[in-house]
Amino acid sequence: xxxxxxFGAPGSGKGTYxxxxxxxxxxxxxSTGDVLRxxxxxxxxxxxxxxxxxEKGQLIPDDLIIDMLAEVYDTMRQGPGVIxxxxxxxxVQAKALKEMLAERGEKISVTLNLxxxxxxxxxxxxxxxxxxxxxxxxxxxxxKRFNVYYTQTHPLIEWFRKEGVLSEFTFKGDxxxxxxxxxxxxxxx
Ligand code: ATP
Ligand code: MG
Numbered sequence: 001x002x003x004x005x006x007f008g009a010p011g012s013g014k015g016t017y018x019x020x021x022x023x024x025x026x027x028x029x030x031s032t033g034d035v036l037r038x039x040x041x042x043x044x045x046x047x048x049x050x051x052x053x054x055e056k057g058q059l060i061p062d063d064l065i066i067d068m069l070a071e072v073y074d075t076m077r078q079g080p081g082v083i084x085x086x087x088x089x090x091x092v093q094a095k096a097l098k099e100m101l102a103e104r105g106e107k108i109s110v111t112l113n114l115x116x117x118x119x120x121x122x123x124x125x126x127x128x129x130x131x132x133x134x135x136x137x138x139x140x141x142x143x144k145r146f147n148v149y150y151t152q153t154h155p156l157i158e159w160f161r162k163e164g165v166l167s168e169f170t171f172k173g174d175x176x177x178x179x180x181x182x183x184x185x186x187x188x189x
Contacts, residue, residue: 005112012114024183
């Protein structure tokens, strides 16, 4: 089974490229952000806790997200593979993912790191704010999320590199081109 991590700053297109991979390869897709937003909507215990962190642009505590992820993963283990979108976001989460997969005889197949300039990211997120109305897509919270990304999440790139699973893709203005490059990489696994 393929275990694909899709990685990048807020607005880097993780959801978009995940959808392309789902369509092409029939993977199951775990977006931790989408799961949390659904929990908030449903008014669950986890949702109630998550809401405050998300509104402030902060990360949900590692233990909560790790437990949730393992539960969702176990419902998706039939089929060609799983895409992890928005997880891991901290070194603790990355180590937990590695261990969770190892316990099941699995490993990270590849991490697709999406590299996009910060002005493009901001422009996309502000545009998305008008369409989707997400509580955390306003300029102030976006800046906080960038800050959280650079301090807590970006350091993971070196961890993936050391694990030998890092593959990088730089957005040069052409989404379809980027999709082709990503599909070629995944097809070669
Ligand atoms: P995009 O989806 O455009 O790439 P994003 O990565 O900022 O943007 P989501 O992945 O949807 O957005 O996450 C939204 C929020 O959900 C985060 O800011 C954080 O509060 C919470 N969250 C999602 N995944 C995690 C995680 N793995 N660990 C902790 N918090 C998380
Ligand atoms: Mg997303």
